[in-house]
């Protein structure tokens with residue numbers, strides 16, 4: 001039976017979720033504060049952790065850090081209000097598996113929980129669930145992946161959370177001469193300092209408390225193939241030193257062992273952060289950075305992928321139809337407009353979640369705006385205010401909204417829209433492509 005820990009300070013809401021999960025065959029433990037939860041996790045392991053973001057004595061992210069430091073690797077889901085969605089996105093960088101926005105729809109919660117519990121298997125599947133996109137940025141991206149795949153260069157993939165860095169890494173592996181050997185992905189954000197070295201390089205029995213058996217490190221497991229290290233910026237300084245040595249000498253030494261093992265592994269890393277800042281602050285070694293960054297691939301945020309947004313929407317609708325046994329064939333104009341205007345801070349991951357929720361809530365063949373989180377509309381209206389000091393961002397948001405509204409007004413007649421907007425048609429086309437407006 002799946003054992004879930006919920007930290008939620010709203011007692012009524014906590015009991016509602018508890019009741020719902022019990023009814024669906026889960027075992028549930030409730031805590032109303034971090035303090036209480038920390039005592040519980042000292043004594044018990046859970047298969048799944050469901051944390052509210054705002055708690056009386058801290059945040060769900062504090063709880064996430066705490067359990068990771070304790071070496072618990074179980075999936076963590078953060079529950080948050082839509083206003084905190086950017087923070088929730090951050091929690092994914094820190095090792096949460098997913099987030100869900102309040103008000104919580106019980107079926108959606110069940111879906112997110114089941115996905116989280118089965119995520120490992122999902123990511124091991126082939127790339128059939130993925131599409132590349134057709135925008136100019138997508139073309140450039142895959143051209144770069146193609147070029148570098150056949151080499152043995154270390155590749156650093158940079159991009160906001162949820163832009164598809166792991167998918168890009170896997171594509172690179174599948175196009176390389178290592179394709180038939182393992183592709184091992186490690187989320188460095190989910191590893192405590194202590195566990196990271198043992199996870200990467202292995203350990204021998206008794207080398208530290210908790211090392212009850214010998215353990216092979218992922219470097220050895222990935223031998224001949226590709227090791228993908230996600231959220232590389234989270235590795236501690238000591239592990240960075242060990243990693244640099246492994247890369248330079250192609251030799252690893254498990255913790256507590258004198259034996260050195262030769263390994264042949266291609267390293268692909270990913271980060272959301274600008275590592276040059278971490279280097280300046282002394283948190284990331286510059287020599288390691290250069291060693292990892294023999295070739296950089298930049299993944300564009302979804303809001304800059306132009307027409308790809310619609311391709312991804314259709315793709316995720318079809319995937320969700322299959323997964324949830326639904327038959328959504330159309331998205332009505334208002335819902336589509338909202339999907340296109342929203343700025344997707346959580347990128348493809350957020351889009352995939354929102355579409356899945358939309359499909360879940362749409363029993364008919366047409367999905368309407370009611371199936372989208374109400375807060376998306378609020379977020380759109382609040383966008384310029386939330387970026388009040390970023391003039392460029394404010395201008396872009398206003399420009400996108402104005403173009404979309406004008407096109408709506410003139411029923412898509414681009415000559416008329418260009419005239420009203422006082423720009424030429426070519427400029428209008430390039431702006432539409434940039435903002436993903438059809």
Ligand SMILES: Nc1ncnc2c1ncn2[C@@H]1O[C@H](COP(=O)(O)OP(=O)(O)OP(=O)(O)O)[C@@H](O)[C@H]1O
Nearest residue numbers: 092129130131160161162163164165166167348349
């Ligand atoms: N090209 C794609 N086609 C379809 N789905 C995609 C594509 N790229 C990413 N996704 C989906 O988007 C989600 C996020 O992708 P992924 O985990 O690769 O992003 P990421 O940039 O590595 O995220 P993070 O920064 O949080 O590690 C996943 O659910 C994945 O299935």
